[in-house]
Amino acid sequence: MDDELGALPPKSQFSEWYNDLLWRAEVMDVRYPVKGLYVWYPYGFAIRKHVYSRLRELLDRDHQEALFPLLIPEQEFMKEAEHIKGFEDEVYWVTHGGTTPLEVKLALRPTSETAIYPMYALWVRSHADLPLKIYQIVNTFRYETKQTRPLIRLREITSFMESHTVHTTWDEAEAQVESEIALTREFYASLCIPIIISKRPDWDKFPGADYTIAVDTVMPNGRTLQIGTVHHLGTHFSKTFNITYEDDKGVQQHANQTCYGISERCIAALIGVHGDDKGLILPPAVATIQVVIVPILIGKRHDDVLASAQALEAELKSAGFRVKMDTRDMRPGAKYYWWELRGVPLRLELGPRDIDGGKVMAVTRLGEKKPLERSGVVEGVNGVLAGIAEAMKAKAEDHVKASLCTAGSIAACNASLNEGKVAVVPWCGDRACGDAIEEQSNSSILGTEARSPYVSAEGGACVICGKPGKATLVGRTY
Amino acid sequence: MDDELGALPPKSQFSEWYNDLLWRAEVMDVRYPVKGLYVWYPYGFAIRKHVYSRLRELLDRDHQEALFPLLIPEQEFMKEAEHIKGFEDEVYWVTHGGTTPLEVKLALRPTSETAIYPMYALWVRSHADLPLKIYQIVNTFRYETKQTRPLIRLREITSFMESHTVHTTWDEAEAQVESEIALTREFYASLCIPIIISKRPDWDKFPGADYTIAVDTVMPNGRTLQIGTVHHLGTHFSKTFNITYEDDKGVQQHANQTCYGISERCIAALIGVHGDDKGLILPPAVATIQVVIVPILIGKRHDDVLASAQALEAELKSAGFRVKMDTRDMRPGAKYYWWELRGVPLRLELGPRDIDGGKVMAVTRLGEKKPLERSGVVEGVNGVLAGIAEAMKAKAEDHVKASLCTAGSIAACNASLNEGKVAVVPWCGDRACGDAIEEQSNSSILGTEARSPYVSAEGGACVICGKPGKATLVGRTY
Numbered sequence: 001m002d003d004e005l006g007a008l009p010p011k012s013q014f015s016e017w018y019n020d021l022l023w024r025a026e027v028m029d030v031r032y033p034v035k036g037l038y039v040w041y042p043y044g045f046a047i048r049k050h051v052y053s054r055l056r057e058l059l060d061r062d063h064q065e066a067l068f069p070l071l072i073p074e075q076e077f078m079k080e081a082e083h084i085k086g087f088e089d090e091v092y093w094v095t096h097g098g099t100t101p102l103e104v105k106l107a108l109r110p111t112s113e114t115a116i117y118p119m120y121a122l123w124v125r126s127h128a129d130l131p132l133k134i135y136q137i138v139n140t141f142r143y144e145t146k147q148t149r150p151l152i153r154l155r156e157i158t159s160f161m162e163s164h165t166v167h168t169t170w171d172e173a174e175a176q177v178e179s180e181i182a183l184t185r186e187f188y189a190s191l192c193i194p195i196i197i198s199k200r201p202d203w204d205k206f207p208g209a210d211y212t213i214a215v216d217t218v219m220p221n222g223r224t225l226q227i228g229t230v231h232h233l234g235t236h237f238s239k240t241f242n243i244t245y246e247d248d249k250g251v252q253q254h255a256n257q258t259c260y261g262i263s264e265r266c267i268a269a270l271i272g273v274h275g276d277d278k279g280l281i282l283p284p285a286v287a288t289i290q291v292v293i294v295p296i297l298i299g300k301r302h303d304d305v306l307a308s309a310q311a312l313e314a315e316l317k318s319a320g321f322r323v324k325m326d327t328r329d330m331r332p333g334a335k336y337y338w339w340e341l342r343g344v345p346l347r348l349e350l351g352p353r354d355i356d357g358g359k360v361m362a363v364t365r366l367g368e369k370k371p372l373e374r375s376g377v378v379e380g381v382n383g384v385l386a387g388i389a390e391a392m393k394a395k396a397e398d399h400v401k402a403s404l405c406t407a408g409s410i411a412a413c414n415a416s417l418n419e420g421k422v423a424v425v426p427w428c429g430d431r432a433c434g435d436a437i438e439e440q441s442n443s444s445i446l447g448t449e450a451r452s453p454y455v456s457a458e459g460g461a462c463v464i465c466g467k468p469g470k471a472t473l474v475g476r477t478y
Numbered sequence: 479m480d481d482e483l484g485a486l487p488p489k490s491q492f493s494e495w496y497n498d499l500l501w502r503a504e505v506m507d508v509r510y511p512v513k514g515l516y517v518w519y520p521y522g523f524a525i526r527k528h529v530y531s532r533l534r535e536l537l538d539r540d541h542q543e544a545l546f547p548l549l550i551p552e553q554e555f556m557k558e559a560e561h562i563k564g565f566e567d568e569v570y571w572v573t574h575g576g577t578t579p580l581e582v583k584l585a586l587r588p589t590s591e592t593a594i595y596p597m598y599a600l601w602v603r604s605h606a607d608l609p610l611k612i613y614q615i616v617n618t619f620r621y622e623t624k625q626t627r628p629l630i631r632l633r634e635i636t637s638f639m640e641s642h643t644v645h646t647t648w649d650e651a652e653a654q655v656e657s658e659i660a661l662t663r664e665f666y667a668s669l670c671i672p673i674i675i676s677k678r679p680d681w682d683k684f685p686g687a688d689y690t691i692a693v694d695t696v697m698p699n700g701r702t703l704q705i706g707t708v709h710h711l712g713t714h715f716s717k718t719f720n721i722t723y724e725d726d727k728g729v730q731q732h733a734n735q736t737c738y739g740i741s742e743r744c745i746a747a748l749i750g751v752h753g754d755d756k757g758l759i760l761p762p763a764v765a766t767i768q769v770v771i772v773p774i775l776i777g778k779r780h781d782d783v784l785a786s787a788q789a790l791e792a793e794l795k796s797a798g799f800r801v802k803m804d805t806r807d808m809r810p811g812a813k814y815y816w817w818e819l820r821g822v823p824l825r826l827e828l829g830p831r832d833i834d835g836g837k838v839m840a841v842t843r844l845g846e847k848k849p850l851e852r853s854g855v856v857e858g859v860n861g862v863l864a865g866i867a868e869a870m871k872a873k874a875e876d877h878v879k880a881s882l883c884t885a886g887s888i889a890a891c892n893a894s895l896n897e898g899k900v901a902v903v904p905w906c907g908d909r910a911c912g913d914a915i916e917e918q919s920n921s922s923i924l925g926t927e928a929r930s931p932y933v934s935a936e937g938g939a940c941v942i943c944g945k946p947g948k949a950t951l952v953g954r955t956y
Contacts, residue, residue, distance in 0.1 A: 034551050041599055042542035063521035069634050070617055073512050089576040097621030098567040119517055122509060139548060143575030156547050
């Protein structure tokens, strides 16, 4: 395959590497005949399955899963003026059923506020019904006119987790925002992905929100990728959709709401942050295959080695690992290449000498090699996988740390950005100065109030007007 | 709630009972503002989750899960003439992105052959790539002009499992059809739903198939509900989409294919077949809640009983049961009513006397009541749940058996149908006679070659022309 199709570009050519790796490692097929729509291969789909299982596990602690329709009637969709302004250019419209024009045009949900909130208006009656915390994981649609990229900028977002909560007071909704942020931290910790949390500037908040807290990571080329958002909606939507509750004094009140989303960009981050020149590196928690066993099947010990490998496979499977035994008729080297490309965190090699010595050779996807005792192999594998996750976390963390550069002027900011970094600059908070920063640095203000150990809370003189400013993240974004 | 909203209609008024039960038991909300689209409540969504987990478990033995786009470009969709003829009146078309008319109209998949097979043409190269067995579980769309019904006739089918397999020979594809039928039997056995398998008449087969094997069940009103289909596609689609493989002699051959589908009608069957005048009865394998614990919290033993109930809950949860403890401040009778409506198969009552006697009172949703030993409660609960499943299966089986009536004439056939039965009549196989049977009995020919212990393989004189005929199922269908 290597010969026939050429080699994977090095990761330093990040865009080429990313696009190429997706099909080589059988994550996504990009050849579907509509721009911006892609196919999940079974191998990639299994990564998605494990990632979203983890997300569900976290959400199910105090949310309930439900499912709302994809199609939103025009009149509901058009109800919230600010919201529709944010989406009107990118909504797909269904106008015909068969050859019959529909009486009411139907929008493919770009996000589901306008599908869910008319139902919430029916469901919420009294303060005893609150808080209400529901999520769904669905396909959503955006008619993107910019360049599309698999998992990053899509016309069908196949895997959008959206949580929608309803509360009595603004403060309770604020506490929910914090709770969703904590959940997001825990989720990305499972994926070994460091995140930077900040408050988006007002002009970049969700259409209809009081404020937006965003979660970004830094990709290898220095571009930031938004991989989660939590929005405090206040009473904007509850006023539009008439979501009211009777408080304990019998008075009707508008509810306060939050919404919160994570899309398959979490998998783009997983691939981009961890992979290397050889291919994917999957965190053990979500790897399609956690352990591949490659028996060295040569010479007269063939049957003996095969039997030992099968016993090893059975033991690891019954311990709950996702294991694949590779007995294909190929050179071992070609098998190693194959599974490295696909990011399997741990390879176990087993040959006659290993068997005689009571050992199994463990080779991690990070390049470490050490023999494990065959007798305690389950604990051994557990330990090695935990070590891989730790090392992946540390490496990714180092990259984010090294990517954040404090800059006291537009020139310093630009220098940082041009080196593929994220700049931390003082900004006074005025829209005009924000626009000037974005324009002069050809970048975006990510946010203020960053929650990162690498971003000092101290501000300084705004790089545009010189007035006192807050530390502000500025980056080139996806 | 009973007082305020009136009572659930009796099951003998099946349509009213079904529609009413769906929202009362919080399975689906039918108030979404577009005809034919419904909302899964969290309680109903959990039933769906357990049902589809079971289906995935069975499929994952030898299929792989993947995910293909929802939107199909017009030119792909229009490629297979017979196929498009079967769907052209019911396809939703996306014609605009924002306010911009699209250059190519996009169909919302009514089923995914035309989305998947262009990719299969790229994926299949050699006989070594076959068999290929892939499934997805997705939302699909039909612009239904007939009366819509939740879970039965929808405009958004939210939960369509479609499997698409590729094989070298016609015979191998036929063996796959048999394998999918066996899987379907196993799946419906988990749901305690008896099925009747038959071969659909040619005019009712899937558009583009060589033949269609269908799976039906009989609803309480005698109407049959199609709850699964397996299609042998032969080379129809492989010729259209150019899915070829190189055989072992180096010659390009068109592949043989099958496809296979199960929708959320499986949940409609679950509800319709098992429920009673009190509400849902959920098979233990897929129940949202398998065991509800109702502690009798009165008098001075309140704290003591509560602690015992909590210990019971913890023990059952750690044994893997889905358990809910109901400590709401309501009369026990109101709680019983609440959980009966929602179909929880087993209720455990725990009061001071039970505790003193070392017992727990088990009350099944089928009305049986017996004390379990507290010390061996896990085995006790396991036994009771298994007994519930067996009793549900037997009862449903009896209904299907009683529903099948042999009829030797159109008059007898009509008499059976009018009594809410499914008729088994001899039919010669000619289209004209088939049309006459359907017209004169105001019903549909379900199929021949029925695989049911209750349908004799013997035929007789065709009820229309008198020529030798095969035993044929005739029913009034959903």
